[in-house]
Each structure stands twice: as structure tokens, then as C-alpha cells.
Amino acid sequence: MNPGQTAFEPIHGRYVQLELSGKTHRIYFEEAGEGIPLLCLHTAGSDSRQYRGLMNDTRVTDRFRVICFDMPWHGKSSPPPGWQDETYRLSSSDYVTMILAMADVLALDRPVVMGCSIGGRIVLHLALDHASRFRALIGLQSGAHVDPYYDLDWLYRPDVHGGEVCAAVVSGLVGPQSPDADRWETLWHYMQGGPGVFKGDLHFYTADGDMRGKVAAISTQACPLWLLTGEYDYSCTPEDTQKLADSIPGACYTLMPGLGHFPMSEDPARFLTYLMPILDTIADT
Amino acid sequence: MKHQALITQFLPGQFNNQARLVEHARHLNTRMLLQVGDDQYRMHIRAGRIESATPGPFVMNDWDFSLCAEADVWSTFWLAVPPPGFHDLFALLKFRRMTLQGNLHPFMSNLLYFKSLLATPRHIEVS
Numbered sequence: 001m002n003p004g005q006t007a008f009e010p011i012h013g014r015y016v017q018l019e020l021s022g023k024t025h026r027i028y029f030e031e032a033g034e035g036i037p038l039l040c041l042h043t044a045g046s047d048s049r050q051y052r053g054l055m056n057d058t059r060v061t062d063r064f065r066v067i068c069f070d071m072p073w074h075g076k077s078s079p080p081p082g083w084q085d086e087t088y089r090l091s092s093s094d095y096v097t098m099i100l101a102m103a104d105v106l107a108l109d110r111p112v113v114m115g116c117s118i119g120g121r122i123v124l125h126l127a128l129d130h131a132s133r134f135r136a137l138i139g140l141q142s143g144a145h146v147d148p149y150y151d152l153d154w155l156y157r158p159d160v161h162g163g164e165v166c167a168a169v170v171s172g173l174v175g176p177q178s179p180d181a182d183r184w185e186t187l188w189h190y191m192q193g194g195p196g197v198f199k200g201d202l203h204f205y206t207a208d209g210d211m212r213g214k215v216a217a218i219s220t221q222a223c224p225l226w227l228l229t230g231e232y233d234y235s236c237t238p239e240d241t242q243k244l245a246d247s248i249p250g251a252c253y254t255l256m257p258g259l260g261h262f263p264m265s266e267d268p269a270r271f272l273t274y275l276m277p278i279l280d281t282i283a284d285t
Numbered sequence: 286m287k288h289q290a291l292i293t294q295f296l297p298g299q300f301n302n303q304a305r306l307v308e309h310a311r312h313l314n315t316r317m318l319l320q321v322g323d324d325q326y327r328m329h330i331r332a333g334r335i336e337s338a339t340p341g342p343f344v345m346n347d348w349d350f351s352l353c354a355e356a357d358v359w360s361t362f363w364l365a366v367p368p369p370g371f372h373d374l375f376a377l378l379k380f381r382r383m384t385l386q387g388n389l390h391p392f393m394s395n396l397l398y399f400k401s402l403l404a405t406p407r408h409i410e411v412s
Binding site for chain 1: 373378380390394397400
């Protein structure tokens, strides 16, 4: 940037009030670009900043209206009134409901939905139960199920710093050669998460959102499904996504060498080399 | 470099030079047992610094938590660019290549610190 030149980004943010589960939620969302609506879903315990690379790339925003929202309890979206008396636990039905509500309130006409991790899982729910509402679905780090490999209780207890332990737990999910600045930006988002929120999201990821036994009923005739997984992800492994793709006729799976669990955030430039051909296909259809 | 020299000589000196990590862990005092195949090493950490890294066997062994894996697993973990599944302590756990035992509070409450500590040898060759 030249001295005196101000680098405004093309991203605009605002709030919307949504009625979810009988309570008014104040939801933050941001968007950039024009064209086909592309609704992006962040990972567990993080927020919409994960898609900053996508929203700043004119190859995407020239043809797509990219919209990202912070789930309730995440980022700049508040928890609902009375949060102090409840334990946050994300359920499949709550997650689907908020996505459909966001699409409705923004009057999105058959949007593309792209989600990562828990977002990659929920697109499978959308594909199974709401395919006609979407133009295409893209699952990043998408698997039908994940076995917990550590005690989730460590994520939320008063004698361990929640932000630091959440970031530390996911730190190894970033590919070892991803750029340092993007690696640590990704981890910073985890360090800023609210107490117990990452753990509450993982209730959906490890228990409530289990799709084994259901994914074979997904029809890619009704809505195309793309799957992209980074090779360094040991939470949702490439083998997990391969198994998922094998059980859904017509699903298109691509392995992303070098990348980990947060492709759009840990190395946006490399991620776009895999995403652009998919967006080209969607735009040309 | 042999594992013993790596763990007892190279690693403490290199790690203790990382002033910010050491300063951040200034309240950490613990003893970690690192097992490499059949060989044991005990690291005593005081105020965030590795005060000693001692090779076994130990007549009286006393530690807070232990990390145990085969020697070839640690060698692969310490490659400059480790392959998938060997690139992080939690990856080793997920694929059952490492066991973690004992009082895990010092480890989990300083997890980024211990991930950095154990990744320190990655830029030298291990034989």
C-alpha cells in the first residue's frame, strides 16, 4: 500500500434480528460482491472472519454475492437473552433452522451454501432434507461422523484458559506449510470464542449431527454436492470424506494437498485454486 | 543426531531461547516424562524454562505426565515437514501413535507451550 492510500475492503457488515427457538437473536452478518448468492458457514468455535480471503477476491465477488453470518453465541452475534442460565449445545435442527432463516430474511434465491467442518456436516443435512432450496452445496472437511479423540471437558473448565486451550487443540489442524499470518489469524478467532461455545458446537459434531446411515439417501440430482478436504486434517480425515463420497452417488470429491481443516482461512490463496473450478461450473450452469 | 543428544542437549537450549514462550509460561512448574521407544527422558520445567532434561533409567521415577511413542514415530514427528498424521501431538493421539498419561492439567493448560516445546527439534535431522 502506498503512503496515504487507504485500503478499504469491500466487505459490509450489519445486524439482523431473528426469531430462533422462541427467542430474539441479534445476528451479525457481512457480505461482499454481486451475483449468485453464496452463503458461507464457519467452523465450530470460530466466526465469519474465516472467509475474509474469499470476500476480498474479485474472481469470486465479480460473480457471487458472498454472505457470511456469525452463528448465535459466535463472533459479533450475541447469545440470546437468558444465556447465563443455560448450557450452549448446538443441535442439528437449530443449525438447519438458522440457515434457512438467514436465507429467508435476506431473500436469497436458491443460494449456494458452503460450510466447513460443522458447516461441512450441516450441508449434508441440507442436501438430505432441503435440496430443492439450494443451487449447489459445497462441503469443506465434510464427513458423516467424527469420533472424539480427546476429552471435550478440557475446552470449558474454570481452571484452564478457554480461548488458549481451544486454539491449542485446533492448532495442529492447520497444514504445516500454511502461511504464518493466516495460521495465527485462524487461531486468534478461536482464542476469542465465548466460554463453552466451541464445546457446545462439538455436541453437534460428535453426537447430535451423526449422519451415518442417512447420507446414502442424498440425491445429487436434486442439488449438486461438492466435497473438498485438506490432507492434513486429522479431525475429518481425507479417508472420512472419501468414504462419504463413495456412499453418495454423484458427489464430487477433491483432496487438497498441503491444506488442513480450515482451508479458506489458513491459506485462502491455495484454497481458491481448488474452489474456483467449482464456482466456475456453478456460474456456468 | 541421536535422540538422546537431541532431547538432553539441543532441545533445552533452543527452547529456552524463545523468550516469549518462556515468559508466558512463567507460572508453570512441572515434570514431564518423554518416552522414545524404550528410552525415558525426564524434563523438569521451572517457571517456564526447561531446567533439566535427564536420560533414564531412573531408580525413583517421579513425573506429572508422560508422552510415550515409538522411536520411529518421534523421528517422523520431528521431520522438518512431517507427513499427515505425524505433524501434531493430537494427530499422534488420534491415530493411537502416542499415549498421554498422568495429571494432564499442566499439559492441557499450557497446550500451545508443550506443542511448541516438542516441535523444537524439527529443523535438524534425527537418526
